[in-house]
Amino acid sequence: MLTKLMKLATVASLAFATATSAQAQDEGVLGEIKARDSLLCTGHNGSYLGFAEVDAQGEWQGFDIEMCRALATAILGSPDKAQIIPISWAQRFPAIQSGDIDVIIKVTGWTMTRDTELGLQYSRPYFIGPFYVMSRSDLGAQSISDLDGGVFCVNAGTTVERVLADYMETNGIEYQPLAFEKGEELRAALYAGRCDAIAGFGPFLSSTRVNAPNPDDFTIIGDVIKLEPEGIVVRQGEDDFLDVINWMVTALLLAEENGITSENVDEIKANPPSATVERLLGVTPGVGTRLGLQDDWAYNVIKTVGNYGQIYDRTIGDGSRYKLPRGLNNLWNNGGLLYPLVLD
Amino acid sequence: MTKLFTSQKFRRTAVQVLFVAVVAMFILATIIVGRTNIADQGIATGFGFLNQTTGWPVSFSLTDVGPRSTYTQVLFAGLLNTMLVGFMTLIFATVLGLLLALMRISSNSLMKLVGTTYVEVFRNVPVILQVFFWYAILTHFPGPRQAYSLADMAFFSNRGLMLPAPSLSGLDVAIFLIGCVAIGFGLKSFKPKKSGLRLPLAILAAVALFGVLLLTGREADVPLWSVPELKGLRFVGGVSLKPEFSALLIGLTLFGASYIGEIIRGGLISVDKGKLEAGSALGMSPFQINRYIRIPLAFRAMLPSLSNQYIWLMKGTTVGIAIGYPDYFAIVSTSINQSGQTMELLALLMGGFIVVNYSIGFAMNLLNTRLKLKGRS
């Protein structure tokens, strides 16, 4: 009730403010976000290690959380305006359909059903997730077929459930599936030995392994079951919002491509090496107004959250406990699959 | 005109019409808003998805379902899973509850203490926490290769309890169950001279049916009993009790027993002492007093609370989702996520539980009326 009143008051006062300043009113969810002055973004119901986890102080951390913060900075100017809503895998789609959250940044695979039947829209992939299987080392499995008949644990309601079933059927491997609603339960079951293997996308498996009481007890098997592009999800028809998200991802990648980091962004802004960087950092106008944002939005994002490489490094890469190699999630000129769009 | 408004009858009718109108408008508004919201967001609606294949497996089911099964089949399997664990909980919890009640009213103070401690401990901790606890315990046992075994026939590991089982197909089991029911009904009309003969006869008939099925219903070279055997990563043969199922069953049973025990104790205490004394004055043995006087009378007194508790326990199976048991709720939750048909699936979810719980309520009511007719107290 109180929240409701507060919200009403904020909305009312902001509506008044915007009306008097005679600014062009934004349509759709972008307008709502600005009016609310916060971005409602997905967390996890528990911890999805490396992507959305809660530390001992009760703070949200992780790659997806940083993406939320970058998006909040782009739109509202501060990473603190990202409001993280704890949400399970199964609830993410109903939650966005109902407007409980503005955007799903929760390593969500781009599938046809979701894209067409759920009334959703995907951004360009911001992460490439190869699906692997990680098994207990003492089983000595070299390939997935060595695990014939074993118990495979997965997160309930994710694409992994389907992808794994598909792979096993194609390759004629028998297995006993076991699906858990929460990451905690899945991990606990694995560590306890209830599962012979878990299937999931690479970074998740690595982070689960690193967190194990003894990481050497688990081995990631080389066979890739599937490559899944992970996108950021918005409701159907939110084209303006999707534009902002796509260009936010591009800005992060472009910054890395040009060696712009949160440390040197001020120097580079003072001395832009190229016209593209000039535009990116808002030295020459246009990068913001065309999206309905401030012209220095990309500068703010890089300054406060960092470029793509920095985010990766901090949350799941070398700077984190997980020490995941960049692999496919490197820039195209470093052997990866990621590339910025053309900023003209 | 004023007469009309002050008229009691008119006012009563008006209030009720208003009530119905408000409720109807509320429902109508909900439907309209719902339809527009869903249409606005381009979400597919309708029950057509029920005939699509799911593409994902179910970890435990009584029927044969897999990634190629349709949503209808998978949902039905989930409902069966819920009923399986639910009814087994009811049976075990009632037995354990009866034991607890007898302990708490026993003359031995030590028994009383044990009974009371049990009830206070298990009643005052949330059931979901207990289920988590048992699941953690069960999964921390050694793996299948280091399984505890009993004469290489039964195995216990963190993959569950593996037991030898007769080689019966699903069809055989169904025939057996139907046969048992038929025997039960047959005996009701059959009245041998000695009433004590009925039960042994029934058991004999059931065993005979079982034997015939076991001997005839299988392929020629299949052994009579299938014994679990470690092959690679899993046990092949026999029947297995998965830890998810066991943990849910244990947790719900131990929790439910503490409540049912209290209900039964209340029922037993409520039996008038004079009736028990009358029994012993007639020369009945303590067993006979319990069997013919105390338990029937107590049963009548506790039936209403017992049926409430049964419904509650049936609903409590929904915590299975927290430990990976594919009960109806868990299956619906996954289906919602995979198919996106939130509204339709939620309606099916609620419908399923209403049917199951109303059936329990109906059965218990039936029992209640039958018992009531016999005696007057």
Added chain:
Amino acid sequence: MTTSVVPPVPKRGFGYWLKKHFFSTWLNSVITVLFGALLIWMCVKLSNWAIFDAIWTVDNKEHCGHGAGACWAVIQDRGRLILFGLYPYEEQWRSTLACLIVILTIGLSCLPSLWSIKKLPTLWVIGFGAFVLLMRGGFAGLPLVTSEQWGGLSLTIFIFSAVFVLGMPLAVVFALARRSSLPVIAKGTGLFIDLVRSLPLLTILFAAAVVVPLLVPDWLEGNKLGRVVVAFAVFFAVYQAEIIRAGLQSTSQGQNEAAAALGMPYWSLVVDILLPQAFRNTLPSTINQAVITFKETSIVTIIGFFEVMASGNAAIGGGEWTEQFVEVYVFLALVYFVFVFGLSRYGAWLENRMRVGHA
């Protein structure tokens, strides 16, 4: 011929007491010996595990799990996460204080001198309001902490007290409606109550969390926590309504007639005469319902709230403390037990007191 009369055994003394309670028959003696041995063995094992062999501080962490006793170090290390969840670290004193306020409110409402139809609701509105203001902040220099960040024990207590505060008036309305002399209203309410009672709480909360927003206009949506609390309150209310209805039925019909004869208006009859009696008569059942509600708050962990159950799981889910699940679960069980056992003892005491009062 002489008849020897055995002198009656004196019916007191330790020996007699022992015999009467533990060794009255040979069966009882066997049971006593068996159970006694088992109990002593269990007590020794348990106290060794929990106290004597236990490891209490994080510094000794490396000794954990090697045949030693309980590793309470996990509670020292993750205790704050378990109790406060996502609540900002520096602001956790607010969460503590807020919890204490609600506990005080619960304590105060156990005092019979405060039992009046005016005092009790006022107390709860004040206590609950203070809790929400303190938790939320956003005034007088207290940083704003939105409900998405609430967690741990304070979220459990918030859900419990909010359900109680919202559900109680709703229950009264349901109970009165079901007893209404207007058949349509009575039947309609009855149908609704029976329907909700046959549904699992989890499905209702799930529906409130994910479906309700699709069915109501935007301005009515509220946030997820709000919706879940309202749905929980409705669930509580249908159960409590049946209890109140039983209480209303136990009041004598003569009182209604007396009130009618005196020309008392309906509301005055309900508020001043019937409800106080109904509540007083059903107090034990009401407390029992409160106990059940407190335990059932643990269900919301499944739909993604960081109440104490979920934050406990988060504490062991990280890998570092995976092996210490027993300790964390025991700690959680104790947290629940303190509240629930306290409440249920109070209920039993009250029941006893009332029985004496009536006799």
